[in-house]
Amino acid sequence: MSNIRDMMRSFELFQPTELEGALTLLREYGSDAWVLSGGMDTFDWLKDRAKQPRVVVDLGGLEELRGISEGDDGGLLIGARTTITEVATHPEVIRRYRLLAEAADMVATPQIRNQGTLGGNLAQDTRCWYYRSGWPCYRAGGNTCYANTPTSINREHGIFEADRCVAVSPSDTAPALVALDARMVVSSHRSERIVDAADFFITPGTDITRMTVLHPGEILVAVQIPERWAGKTFYFEKVADRQAWDFALASVASALELSGGLIQDARIVMGGVSPRPLRMRRVEETIVGRALDDETIEAAGAVAADGARPLRFNQYKLSLTRNLVKRAIREATA
Amino acid sequence: MEIALRVNGQERTGDIEPRRLLIHFIRGDLGLTGSHVGCDTTSCGACTVLLDGSPVKSCTLFAVQANGSEIKTVEGLMQDGELDPIQAAFKEEHGLQCGFCTPGMMLTAAELLDRNPSPSEDDIRWALSGNICRCTGYVNIVKAVQAAAPAKSEPVATGSEA
Numbered sequence: 170m171s172n173i174r175d176m177m178r179s180f181e182l183f184q185p186t187e188l189e190g191a192l193t194l195l196r197e198y199g200s201d202a203w204v205l206s207g208g209m210d211t212f213d214w215l216k217d218r219a220k221q222p223r224v225v226v227d228l229g230g231l232e233e234l235r236g237i238s239e240g241d242d243g244g245l246l247i248g249a250r251t252t253i254t255e256v257a258t259h260p261e262v263i264r265r266y267r268l269l270a271e272a273a274d275m276v277a278t279p280q281i282r283n284q285g286t287l288g289g290n291l292a293q294d295t296r297c298w299y300y301r302s303g304w305p306c307y308r309a310g311g312n313t314c315y316a317n318t319p320t321s322i323n324r325e326h327g328i329f330e331a332d333r334c335v336a337v338s339p340s341d342t343a344p345a346l347v348a349l350d351a352r353m354v355v356s357s358h359r360s361e362r363i364v365d366a367a368d369f370f371i372t373p374g375t376d377i378t379r380m381t382v383l384h385p386g387e388i389l390v391a392v393q394i395p396e397r398w399a400g401k402t403f404y405f406e407k408v409a410d411r412q413a414w415d416f417a418l419a420s421v422a423s424a425l426e427l428s429g430g431l432i433q434d435a436r437i438v439m440g441g442v443s444p445r446p447l448r449m450r451r452v453e454e455t456i457v458g459r460a461l462d463d464e465t466i467e468a469a470g471a472v473a474a475d476g477a478r479p480l481r482f483n484q485y486k487l488s489l490t491r492n493l494v495k496r497a498i499r500e501a502t503a
Numbered sequence: 504m505e506i507a508l509r510v511n512g513q514e515r516t517g518d519i520e521p522r523r524l525l526i527h528f529i530r531g532d533l534g535l536t537g538s539h540v541g542c543d544t545t546s547c548g549a550c551t552v553l554l555d556g557s558p559v560k561s562c563t564l565f566a567v568q569a570n571g572s573e574i575k576t577v578e579g580l581m582q583d584g585e586l587d588p589i590q591a592a593f594k595e596e597h598g599l600q601c602g603f604c605t606p607g608m609m610l611t612a613a614e615l616l617d618r619n620p621s622p623s624e625d626d627i628r629w630a631l632s633g634n635i636c637r638c639t640g641y642v643n644i645v646k647a648v649q650a651a652a653p654a655k656s657e658p659v660a661t662g663s664e665a
């Protein structure tokens with residue numbers, strides 16, 4: 170299972186210039202086709218030959234998928250091909266949805282943010298290195314989780330919602346978009362569907378081979394961010410071993426609506442602890458309707474890790490979860 | 504596949520396989536060996552080139568994706584026999600030792616200085632966070648970028664931009 174990095178397998182490349190054409194190609198080639206956006210996740214898979222698609226459909230020519238515009242309901246519409254840099258630096262994203270701009274700015278490194286796209290960031294596969302090295306684990310269609318044996322190195326793996334596979338959602342922008350009640354616009358040659366961000370990401374219990382609801386043949390076209398949370402009180406923090414380049418060990422995104430001294434509504438979402446960006450519903454229920462004070466914050470921390478099942482090397486994620494949740498409430502700012 | 508792109512201001516063409524990486528096209532087909540392959544995993548930044556002005560990792564880009572674009576490599580920094588201010592500053596401030604990371608460092612820094620002529624130390628470190636140096640250490644690299652910053656904002660007689 171050693172990786173060969175010298176040369177990836179050859180493939181047939183298509184570079185459609187219209188969405189319609191891309192969707193037709195995907196229908197034609199089905200699961201033989203690989204969708205290429207910025208390539209920041211893709212190249213590892215191809216270079217390692219852990220994935221060997223026969224056909225690659227490059228979305229780079231689809232100008233209609235790129236850019237940030239006003240949404241129908243007062244929010245923003247972000248095309249899936251918009252780069253992470255554009256998301257992080259766009260004045261309207263910063264002004265209305267600072268939570269998303271901050272999360273985008275924490276993705277990887279400047280070059281990766283210049284090349285990587287929002288759609289790719291959301292649709293990217295998990296970073297479990299057993300899986301990415303091409304081991305025949307559950308997620309790869311086998312019948313073992315190599316990350317959850319007595320000798321596994323699983324410091325980076327999950328504490329919530331594992332089901333055979335213990336890998337986590339790696340995306341930094343995903344928790345922010347779930348917190349903002351974003352919606353994903355997904356197209357296939359037949360139809361278009363709109364999926365709530367919270368339902369777009371799935372756990373192995375739903376389908377162990379996928380991280381999102383996207384099927385072969387489907388393209389994530391755009392992300393709609395509703396007006397709902399524009400300009401509210403936000404907090405984003407990512408904890409990683411290095412200050413740049415690294416994936417989150419855990420991250421938290423919070424959106425709070427405060428008025429009359431009370432927390433009127435809240436979204437608290439964590440990355441890096443579950444196979445999907447995890448809405449901390451018990452925490453939200455605990456704090457809504459209460460004053461934003463020490464007592465409320467302690468109560469939130471007390472329930473934050475309920476139901477968690479740590480692995481051998483990731484016990485630290487329990488206290489990290491409790492503390493990040495507390496901080497996401499205490500230090501949220503407008 | 505046939506591609507045509509501008510590299511350091513010159514029209515270049517190629518007939519290549521879709522899987523050919525941009526770095527291999529630049530080094531192998533165009534013979535511009537200033538851009539390096541350090542990691543081949545999008546991590547080190549030694550392969551950084553400017554694609555339509557933005558720093559990108561050319562080990563993680565197919566050459567066909569760069570079709571029609573404008574590429575700048577380290578060879579394009581020098582103008583009319585004069586070092587670019589960023590090159591002069593790396594030399595002056597001992598911003599390099601083995602030099603392996605240096606082309607990527609200088610291109611990334613040059614783009615930062617185009618956007619922000621007077622960056623703080625934090626701005627510089629953040630902008631260079633996708634470029635790894637294994638031998639000089641970052642202190643002199645940051646100093647070099649700081650030293651190049653005022654030079655960039657003054658009109659340079661020889662003209663520093665293509």
Ligand SMILES: Cc1cc2nc3c(=O)[nH]c(=O)nc-3n(C[C@H](O)[C@H](O)[C@H](O)COP(=O)(O)OP(=O)(O)OC[C@H]3O[C@@H](n4cnc5c(N)ncnc54)[C@H](O)[C@@H]3O)c2cc1C
Pocket residue numbers: 203204205206207208209210211212228249250253275276277278281284285286287288289290291292293294339340341342383387388389390414415416417544545546
């Ligand atoms: C060194 C390194 C560090 C990284 N660090 C981070 C980090 O800190 N945080 C983080 O969040 N990510 C990180 N990443 C992961 C990730 O690659 C990037 O964040 C990037 O955003 C992915 O986007 P892309 O467009 O390049 O994806 P691609 O590689 O093009 O696509 C990723 C996946 O999504 C699918 N896809 C892409 N676009 C669409 C679409 N529109 N519709 C349907 N499917 C689609 C592709 O088929 C592929 O399976 C890192 C990557 C590297 C190499």
Ligand code: FES
Pocket residue numbers: 539540541542543544545546547548549550551560561562563
């Ligand atoms: S060789 Fe491209 S980032 Fe290291």
Ligand code: FES
Pocket residue numbers: 598599600601602603604605635636637638639640
């Ligand atoms: S000068 Fe040697 S790696 Fe940076």
